Amino acid sequence: MDIHSSYPGPQALRLVLHTLATSAARYGRYIEPLLSLSIDFYVRLFVRIHSSPIDVKKVFSQTAVYYVCTGCQSFYEQPLGRMVENVSQKGNTSLHFKAHTGPTVSERCPECNSALHVAGPMWSGPLHDRAFVASVLGHVEANEDKYGTSARMKGMLTVAKEELDTPFYFTPSKVSSHFHCVCPSLDETASALLHAGHKISRSHACAGSLKTTATHADIHDIFRSWIKTHPVRMDKLSEHSPARQLLSKEPKIEANFKRHPDSVTPSSKVKLVRYQQNPTPNWGPGAKPNGKRKRNDDDG
Numbered sequence: 001m002d003i004h005s006s007y008p009g010p011q012a013l014r015l016v017l018h019t020l021a022t023s024a025a026r027y028g029r030y031i032e033p034l035l036s037l038s039i040d041f042y043v044r045l046f047v048r049i050h051s052s053p054i055d056v057k058k059v060f061s062q063t064a065v066y067y068v069c070t071g072c073q074s075f076y077e078q079p080l081g082r083m084v085e086n087v088s089q090k091g092n093t094s095l096h097f098k099a100h101t102g103p104t105v106s107e108r109c110p111e112c113n114s115a116l117h118v119a120g121p122m123w124s125g126p127l128h129d130r131a132f133v134a135s136v137l138g139h140v141e142a143n144e145d146k147y148g149t150s151a152r153m154k155g156m157l158t159v160a161k162e163e164l165d166t167p168f169y170f171t172p173s174k175v176s177s178h179f180h181c182v183c184p185s186l187d188e189t190a191s192a193l194l195h196a197g198h199k200i201s202r203s204h205a206c207a208g209s210l211k212t213t214a215t216h217a218d219i220h221d222i223f224r225s226w227i228k229t230h231p232v233r234m235d236k237l238s239e240h241s242p243a244r245q246l247l248s249k250e251p252k253i254e255a256n257f258k259r260h261p262d263s264v265t266p267s268s269k270v271k272l273v274r275y276q277q278n279p280t281p282n283w284g285p286g287a288k289p290n291g292k293r294k295r296n297d298d299d300g
Helices: 008-025 055-062 130-142 150-162 172-179 186-195 216-227 242-247
Strands: 029-039 042-051 063-069 075-079 081-087 093-099 116-123
Touching: 008 029, 008 042, 008 055, 008 116, 029 055, 029 130, 029 150, 055 063, 055 081, 055 093, 130 150, 172 216, 172 242, 186 216, 216 242
Parallel strands: none
Antiparallel strands: 029 042, 063 075, 063 116, 081 093
């Protein structure tokens, strides 16, 4: 099941990969995603297919459903299966595949107490193979004159190579809108996460986005710390709004927004066309039909 969320690109990729994985499994095969890209209004995936009935069992442990909050867009992963590795006294390794325990979250969002919607099932494994992406990037760099869009190809591949394997991204502007606060810059948000001990990367699917190993609770704590010096007009918020629930909690840490040396990723240090610019103001899908047929002057 697909739902409206703040990260439609990665969600689409994971839904398609799940369909490929389950289709391949019917024939005793499993997939290895090499490069999965959300570009403009479509997805493009490069997948290697392997024949191994035993490895098909691993698909269960790379499948999950996600509970997505309707208020603050926090997501909570519920894996469907798990893989247990046992090592015997002789040193032999055996794998056991079991159903995963759950649920991983209560009926309401722990962050803002809003309702949760279920999305999935989806592929929960990696989207890219870094070695493959690096080899393709090397080929493009060595043959720039052969590709009319080599600048964009280099940008997308460079960001994809750096991406963390976490499921989805977030944007500081969207989180700020949930808190009704002034938005910290991308660099300030990235620096605060790094100072707190989390990893960060950009996402190829959305300009101004971040992927991180931090949970949404960790991200919200950083924004609560930000609000200490950038107060929110509480009189503008209704008593039962998600923003009120988010702001009712005190931050567990004092975030450090001072620039971190790693806040600028390698792909950001060079001039690359990482995200496509719309060629015209009306670029993209048109408005959906309204069901009303325009009447011509010659109609009786």
